[in-house]
Amino acid sequence: MEQSSTVPNGSARESHFAALLSAGEKIEPRDWMPVAYRRTMIRQIAQHAHSEVIGQQPEGNWITRAPSLARKAILVAKVQDEAGHGLYLYSACETLGISRDELNELLHQGRQKYSSIFNYPTLSWADVGAIGWLVDGAAITNQVTLTRTSYGPYARAMVRICKEESFHQRQGFEIMTTLAQGSEAQRAMAQDALDRWWWPSLAMLGPPDEQSTHTDQSLQWGIKLETNDEIRQRFVDQTVPQAHFLGLHVPDEALAWNEGRGHWDFGDIDWDAFWEVVRGNGPCNHERLAHKVQAWQDGAWVREAGLAYAAKQAHGAPRNSA
Ligand SMILES: [Fe+2]
Numbered sequence: 001m002e003q004s005s006t007v008p009n010g011s012a013r014e015s016h017f018a019a020l021l022s023a024g025e026k027i028e029p030r031d032w033m034p035v036a037y038r039r040t041m042i043r044q045i046a047q048h049a050h051s052e053v054i055g056q057q058p059e060g061n062w063i064t065r066a067p068s069l070a071r072k073a074i075l076v077a078k079v080q081d082e083a084g085h086g087l088y089l090y091s092a093c094e095t096l097g098i099s100r101d102e103l104n105e106l107l108h109q110g111r112q113k114y115s116s117i118f119n120y121p122t123l124s125w126a127d128v129g130a131i132g133w134l135v136d137g138a139a140i141t142n143q144v145t146l147t148r149t150s151y152g153p154y155a156r157a158m159v160r161i162c163k164e165e166s167f168h169q170r171q172g173f174e175i176m177t178t179l180a181q182g183s184e185a186q187r188a189m190a191q192d193a194l195d196r197w198w199w200p201s202l203a204m205l206g207p208p209d210e211q212s213t214h215t216d217q218s219l220q221w222g223i224k225l226e227t228n229d230e231i232r233q234r235f236v237d238q239t240v241p242q243a244h245f246l247g248l249h250v251p252d253e254a255l256a257w258n259e260g261r262g263h264w265d266f267g268d269i270d271w272d273a274f275w276e277v278v279r280g281n282g283p284c285n286h287e288r289l290a291h292k293v294q295a296w297q298d299g300a301w302v303r304e305a306g307l308a309y310a311a312k313q314a315h316g317a318p319r320n321s322a
């Protein structure tokens with residue numbers, strides 16, 4: 001994949017790439033792209049794909065304990081959607097010249113990351129509501145802008161994903177509404193979940209603009225269309241009225257409507273705590289990755305059987321030979 005920087009007529013290709021970007025056209029797998037653009041796209045799409053897959057774990061923990069058959073069916077569908085999002089994104093990433101096996105290997109070795117939000121535990125059923133409402137909600141705020149990102153396969157995957165994420169956000173909010181209108185104990189459970197998930201949801205939108213190492217180049221390349229702080233502000237503005245509708249308290253004493261700005265002001269995020277989780281010291285980092293690696297190893301026989309079947313078909317074996 002590195003050869004693309006050394007092809008002849010490099011400057012013509014570079015200006016074609018720049019022209020596509022400035023015309024708002026998509027960069028497609030067939031197009032020449034700078035090595036650093038390709039590397040950035042691989043890193044970003046891989047991190048996103050890994051997040052979808054690892055993100056099944058915190059909610060998957062509650063499938064066996066969902067409070068009703070209907071809740072269980074909805075949660076199973078939601079968790080399956082996340083697996084599907086991972087598959088779309090691995091496919092998009094493969095168009096950049098890296099295989100799914102390599103991507104899995106990089107994740108399993110801890111050389112590629114997934115979103116730090118999935119390193120927190122799900123302690124009660126209300127956490128399933130809070131994750132749908134806040135975590136999927138924050139993810140959509142970011143991902144809606146990514147439907148216009150410059151790399152075609154990523155942008156198109158994002159259109160489909162955003163539709164499904166909207167369902168996830170609604171189902172989470174509906175769980176929170178039911179709990180918030182329920183018994184004293186249910187209200188307390190909903191509040192406790194909001195207390196624990198609020199700040200990590202704000203932090204998952206990435207470091208503040210002044211500390212974000214990738215922002216400028218990514219904006220220039222049309223990979224990112226808004227900065228982390230802009231996206232975070234929009235998420236806060238959308239979500240605070242929803243918390244008030246639920247009659248829940250947002251755990252931020254600095255939260256206040258700013259008439260002049262037309263936005264909610266909010267308190268400082270504890271970035272030291274965020275970086276601790278990113279560095280691998282969150283409550284569930286070890287457990288999440290170990291579970292993923294184990295699932296990959298346990299599934300080896302399925303991959304082997306698939307390959308054996310494909311080889312047999314390729315050699316023209318009769319279908320019902322067994
Ligand atoms: Fe997803």
Ligand SMILES: [Fe+2]
Pocket residue numbers: 082136164165168
């Ligand atoms: Fe989701």
